Amino acid sequence: MIKEIQFENKTLYFIVGIGVLALFIIGLGPGLFSSEFASSTSWQYYVFKDLCHQETARSYALNGVQMAVCTRCIGIYGSLLAGWILLPFLSYFISSQINLYKWLFSASIVLNLVDVLGNFLELWSNTNNSRLFLGIALGTSTILFLKNDFFKQLNARIRYGK
Amino acid sequence: MENEQGQISYWQSVIVGALFTALVIFVIALISGYMTINAEPTGSIISAGQLIGVLSCLIGAFGGIISTRHYAKTYNITFTIGKGAMIGLYTGLIAALISAILSQLWTFVDPGYVQGIIDSTVANMEAMTNIPEAQKTQIIEDTTTKLKDQFASLSGILIGSAISMATFGFLNLLTGMIGAKIFASED
Numbered sequence: 001m002i003k004e005i006q007f008e009n010k011t012l013y014f015i016v017g018i019g020v021l022a023l024f025i026i027g028l029g030p031g032l033f034s035s036e037f038a039s040s041t042s043w044q045y046y047v048f049k050d051l052c053h054q055e056t057a058r059s060y061a062l063n064g065v066q067m068a069v070c071t072r073c074i075g076i077y078g079s080l081l082a083g084w085i086l087l088p089f090l091s092y093f094i095s096s097q098i099n100l101y102k103w104l105f106s107a108s109i110v111l112n113l114v115d116v117l118g119n120f121l122e123l124w125s126n127t128n129n130s131r132l133f134l135g136i137a138l139g140t141s142t143i144l145f146l147k148n149d150f151f152k153q154l155n156a157r158i159r160y161g162k
Numbered sequence: 163m164e165n166e167q168g169q170i171s172y173w174q175s176v177i178v179g180a181l182f183t184a185l186v187i188f189v190i191a192l193i194s195g196y197m198t199i200n201a202e203p204t205g206s207i208i209s210a211g212q213l214i215g216v217l218s219c220l221i222g223a224f225g226g227i228i229s230t231r232h233y234a235k236t237y238n239i240t241f242t243i244g245k246g247a248m249i250g251l252y253t254g255l256i257a258a259l260i261s262a263i264l265s266q267l268w269t270f271v272d273p274g275y276v277q278g279i280i281d282s283t284v285a286n287m288e289a290m291t292n293i294p295e296a297q298k299t300q301i302i303e304d305t306t307t308k309l310k311d312q313f314a315s316l317s318g319i320l321i322g323s324a325i326s327m328a329t330f331g332f333l334n335l336l337t338g339m340i341g342a343k344i345f346a347s348e349d
Contacts, residue, residue, distance in 0.1 A: 009242075012247055012339075019335070041304075041305050041312065046312070050261075050326065050330075051333065102344075142336075142340065146343060149343065
């Protein structure tokens with residue numbers, strides 16, 4: 001039994017891949033390039049200044065330097081990048097269940113919102129690791145949600161001979 | 163639901179999404195700016211005054227979803243994620259541009275705004291205790307020059323606007339794809 005994968009929207013796939021790679025590298029912050037002192041005017045912080053709260057206590061450090069985005073955001077960008085690279089392979093092994101992926105995507109958004117609100121209302125305290133995990137959940141579910149528009153699994157068929 | 167691939171213009175939807183996103187970005191940046199100005203110096207790399215809370219995270223990336231939803235619901239059509247990506251991209255680019263223009267206009271409303279941000283950032287750096295005095299002086303001088311370049315020089319403003327347009331354009335391209343998948347997919 002041979003599975004056939006049809007690769008669609010190729011240009012968009014490569015544009016998004018390059019963009020996500022750039023976002024992830026920039027999101028890792030100035031510590032990726034140097035462990036020297038990094039000021040708040042480092043360009044990596046500037047890129048995300050209107051997109052992420054960049055709170056020190058809610059961000060990981062790389063080489064002792066705070067990343068340019070918070071733990072949740074680095075989880076989203078990291079999982080988007082990993083998932084985007086693995087998308088062709090995922091498509092081969094995972095079947096296309098649009099409704100399941102839509103549900104997972106919605107659930108991960110709701111989970112993140114509930115986590116943010118619960119923490120904001122002091123119902124519980126989330127941690128850097130829990131926020132990273134929820135960010136990864138959102139990024140991964142996004143990849144699964146979009147999978148079928150780039151790598152479509154065609155009906156399996158039996159191939160005889162060469 | 164009608165399948166449409168090019169007859170109906172999406173620019174009205176792009177403008178709706180871009181205006182909403184631009185206002186959100188502008189207001190968040192303004193609140194964040196005034197929190198920076200009014201915050202007590204802490205000595206951390208990113209000062210506490212720059213924050214407006216975790217609720218603001220990634221909110222500027224929702225323009226693509228708003229535009230694609232508006233386009234799909236207004237005209238009751240389906241379209242591809244490629245078109246959704248395009249709508250999201252334009253939404254992000256225009257939102258960043260409008261936000262940059264609003265920020266410049268604000269300097270006429272409050273002429274002391276930019277200088278206030280520079281002063282409070284410098285005050286925050288002066289509160290740092292973990293670096294030698296000579297190095298701290300050098301860092302403060304470098305930071306002051308960089309901030310003046312970023313906020314007060316034409317080239318800095320143009321480069322900053324270009325960076326914002328690239329970032330918001332790409333993130334809204336992503337959410338445009340998601341929006342097309344949610345609101346306009348034939349699946």
